[in-house]
Amino acid sequence: MQVNAHWDKLQACVVGSAYPPEFYSFIDHIDIRSNLETIAQQTCEDLLALQQLLESFDVEVTRPSVATNVDQVRYGSKILPAPLTPRDHFGVIDTTLFMPTPDAHGNWRQMQGADWPKDPPQGIIEYDGHSIESLYNYDHSWMTALPDDYEHIVLDQDVDTAMVQRLGDTLLCGNWISQHAHISEYLTEQFPDKTVKLLDTQGHLDGSVCCVSPELVFVAPGMESFFDSKHTEIHTLTNSVKILQNSLAKNNLGKWWLPDRLRHSEFDQYIESYLNHWLGDIQESYFDVNMLILDPANVVVSNYNDSVFRVLEQHGITAHVSPFRHHMFWDSGIHCLTNDLDRQC
DSSP: OOBSBTTSEEEEEEEOOOOOGGGGGGOOOHHHHHHHHHHHHHHHHHHHHHHHHHHHTTOEEEOOOOOSSGGGSEETTEEOOOSOOGGGTOEEEBTEEEOOOOOHHHHHHHHOOTTSOSSOOTTOOEETTEETTHHHHHHHGGGGGSOOOSSEEEOSSOOOTTSEEEETTEEEEOOSSTTOOTTHHHHHHHOTTSEEEEOOOSSOGGGTEEEEETTEEEEOTTOGGGSOTTTSEEEEOOOGGGGGHHHHHHHTOOSOOOOGGGOOHHHHHHIIIIIGGGOOOGGGOOGGGOOEEEETTEEEESSOOHHHHHHHHHTTOEEEEOOOTTHHHHTOOTTTTEEEEEEEO
16 A cells, blocks of 8 residues: 555555435435435446446455445434545555544534534433444444555544645645645654645645646646646636536525436425535535546546646546536545555555
């Protein structure tokens, strides 16, 4: 297990998993259940197609297991999300696998529903019949099955490669709050021989920047100044969500989007009431930069973008489309849905 630069040949990778259609059998409302079953079916199909595409390039693919019964992952009125985006949970940098420390209280606050106390009672070890630690373990226990041929695991910081890009001797690091160092100082301590460069992304780094090669980078507006234009070809992309701006405004839903045939007022209300914590905010995501590099000559993207494809072709890079039909519902692109475990140096 080793990742030095994310443009090296991909050899092993995690592809996320979604709950299957039968998971939603607990929902009484026929139309809401049917819509979620449709989204689940198409999401599972798209993830399988992505897996098969990676395997056609001789990539060893690991898939997280998921619950098929809601009672396994229900806490009060809240349901734990499936491990759809493994990129958010860990990172491999050189030969170190970073995994987050279980934070049961943090998960309590993230999952907190109206029927929960504001803070976990002091010393609580169980809630609603479940171990409090399982708030973490149910969603992340699949990581214990990852290959064990790494040097060591660092457990005292939450490091994921949605916020870090590995460029050999340089690490790019994003942040959540403007001017905040996030984990850049920690990475500097861990890798004193590398240059750690903080980008003021105020969100996921892989939703703002993709360094496809040492000479080529795609960025969201405002990210250009972080790169040396004398040595790097910089291409600024438009947020693809803008294409749906009129629909988003009409529906008064800024954070997620689905085709009208899968939406109605009761469905919207159900999502916002019970599953909102599963989703992100598509307004801040640039899906066209969220690409997975297979090797110096091949990348995977979730949709066709003529200007991006032409630039890649000029650099001798082929883009392979692996459609993810509900990327604007899940707020996830191909990079989010995967996590590279091993790349050939």
